[in-house]
Amino acid sequence: MTTRNKAARGSSEPARARRAITRAVAGIAALAALAGASTAHAEGDGAYGRLDGDLDLRAGAGASFADGGPALCARGAAVYLSTAGLYAHYTDALGADGAPVARSIAGGVFIQPLFLARYASDLERSAPWLDLFIDSVALGVGSFWEAPPGAGLAAEPGLELSLSLDVPLLGDATGPFLGVRGALRFRGPELSGDEGPRDAQRAMVSVTLGWHHVLRAHLVDAGDRAPARAAVQRGVVGARTR
Numbered sequence: 001m002t003t004r005n006k007a008a009r010g011s012s013e014p015a016r017a018r019r020a021i022t023r024a025v026a027g028i029a030a031l032a033a034l035a036g037a038s039t040a041h042a043e044g045d046g047a048y049g050r051l052d053g054d055l056d057l058r059a060g061a062g063a064s065f066a067d068g069g070p071a072l073c074a075r076g077a078a079v080y081l082s083t084a085g086l087y088a089h090y091t092d093a094l095g096a097d098g099a100p101v102a103r104s105i106a107g108g109v110f111i112q113p114l115f116l117a118r119y120a121s122d123l124e125r126s127a128p129w130l131d132l133f134i135d136s137v138a139l140g141v142g143s144f145w146e147a148p149p150g151a152g153l154a155a156e157p158g159l160e161l162s163l164s165l166d167v168p169l170l171g172d173a174t175g176p177f178l179g180v181r182g183a184l185r186f187r188g189p190e191l192s193g194d195e196g197p198r199d200a201q202r203a204m205v206s207v208t209l210g211w212h213h214v215l216r217a218h219l220v221d222a223g224d225r226a227p228a229r230a231a232v233q234r235g236v237v238g239a240r241t242r
Contacts, residue, residue: 046124049173060210068099108142128171156188
């Protein structure tokens with residue numbers, strides 16, 4: 001392969017990465033508009049399916065924006081009673097030029113403090129999408145590892161603080177959500193007193209389209225299920241003998 005061909009190939013890779021990210025963002029916007037057009041504001045009890053189970057599993061993908069340009073991202077979470085949970089967040093710049101971080105992975109804990117407080121106070125009387133949107137406010141703290149271009153993930157983690165919001169597209173706790181997440185990241189050397197390189201990522205905004213699914217995992221009452229079932233069986237047998 002000639003030098004000219006190598007140079008042409010090298011310059012086309014970032015362009016392909018930018019086109020892939022642009023298509024991902026456009027796809028998210030199109031799906032959000034399509035789902036939003038079919039949204040029905042159904043009457044509900046204020047929980048909108050959040051009390052149908054104790055575990056809410058969430059997954060989504062989209063684009064992240066930080067110094068150096070956009071990157072593809074994916075995130076997942078497991079939430080107990082729509083109140084507290086664990087999260088994971090991954091980004092990949094796909095080899096784009098100028099990106100100080102080629103990829104990163106983060107994980108931690110978060111809380112959504114508004115749902116149970118508003119529900120217990122009988123304050124959820126608006127449209128389902130608005131109640132779910134307000135209650136989706138989440139504050140997170142965790143660690144992250146990042147990889148510079150051409151290198152592996154750093155051994156020393158940094159600190160991540162995040163704020164996220166999720167817009168329901170179908171007015172129910174189980175269904176598609178459009179998510180927006182902002183994060184402030186502090187690298188390990190900065191936390192230990194070494195400022196490190198000035199081009200390190202500090203702030204990141206992510207936009208994702210994902211799915212939330214509420215299910216019954218019986219995280220708390222797992223040990224009570226067998227005795228309760230036995231009591232029901234004894235009652236049925238007693239009724240039959242009478």
